[in-house]
Amino acid sequence: MPELPEATTISSQLSKFITNSKLIEIIIKKDSIIKNKELLKNIINQKCEEVNNYGKMVYFKFQNHWIVFHLALTGYLVINPKEELLNNTIVEFNFDKNKVIFGAKRMFEKMIVYESYPFSKYGPDFRSLKPLDFIKILTKTNKPIKVALMDQNLIAGIGNIYACESLFDAKILPTRNTRNITVQEYHKLFNSLHNIIKLAIEKRGSTISDYIDAFGNKGEFQNYHKIYGKKFCPECSKKVSTIKIQDRITYFCSNCQK
Known part of the structure; x- marks a missing residue:
């Protein structure tokens, strides 16, 4: 299960490619582990202001929304993935220059969309x-x-x-x-x-x-x-x-x- 070092690695790598990039399209392949997915339509054509992590959680910050990923046991976030990683895709994020896949081999993972700061219930990083x-x-x-x-x-x-x-x-x-x-x-x-x-x-x-x-x-x-x-x-x-x-x-x- 990814912990702080793994989440930090993923977020810092992604940040170099998608921070300040416009999110053009979101393709949902499996929606059972996505919470508040109806809010995703409000993020289309917005720029991703920040990619970071809070503890074990990786997040994308937009103007008025946060997408938070709980990677749990088998979750991953990969940029411009190889073909073999596409089979377990949950959500595909198409930015203006790059593609990011949220995937998982099992379904213990979560993706949650928030309209306000999402980490108040947790202790400090x-x-x-x-x-x-x-x-x-x-x-x-x-x-x-x-x-x-x-x-x-x-x-x-x-x-x-x-x-x-x-x-x-x-x-x-x-x-x-x-x-x-x-x-x-x-x-x-x-x-x-x-x-x-x-x-x-x-x-x-x-x-x-x-x-x-x-x-x-x-x-x-x-x-x-x-x-x-x-x-x-x-x-x-x-x-x-x-x-x-x-x-x-x-x-x-x-x-x-x-």
């Missing part, structure tokens, strides 16, 4: 946070730290992969309660998240199964994972432990993480 903001948000909760990190109403953008990687890097058990983590540990966790997400963006995200960037290419950050999907800890060589937290397999080292 992780990239906007300072360390003290991060600590303040998490210390107000009373739940396992991994659950808190993945709660999009608290902080937008962190999912299973980057929660596992950052907690391992900071040497904090994913089951530790947010109220039992020291300020020093929170600073270390913030720095781990910041550095891991920065590198993941440079490597165009992680491809575990279906994720592709806006050019149809796989990411490379999976080659830099230290704990996610691994069998043995890279630091102590002991077997990596796994548990399910909110139906997600969580990888951690019971020896290195405390």
Whole structure:
């Protein structure tokens, strides 16, 4: 599932091609996962003012509308796609110079059209946070730290992969309660998240199964994972432990993480 680095990769790639481009045509192939599709007619012949992402969500901003994409498990946004990607097209956006396809192999994804700012119900995007903001948000909760990190109403953008990687890097058990983590540990966790997400963006995200960037290419950050999907800890060589937290397999080292 695309998280902040993957959504950032896609939005930054698309932005170079369609920002300030006029949307000429929208062709809907499958409408079951499109919400408020009747508003799309108001966007035709408007310029796309911004392509960006808020946490895991990619969005196109027009004068009075936002199109928000929840890419979920298998969703993708690809510019001028190759033939093999057209079979799973949900919506085709034809701009004055380029074509963008919103597609998905499965139908857990969503596209929602809004007439007003759409992100008020979410927590701040992780990239906007300072360390003290991060600590303040998490210390107000009373739940396992991994659950808190993945709660999009608290902080937008962190999912299973980057929660596992950052907690391992900071040497904090994913089951530790947010109220039992020291300020020093929170600073270390913030720095781990910041550095891991920065590198993941440079490597165009992680491809575990279906994720592709806006050019149809796989990411490379999976080659830099230290704990996610691994069998043995890279630091102590002991077997990596796994548990399910909110139906997600969580990888951690019971020896290195405390």
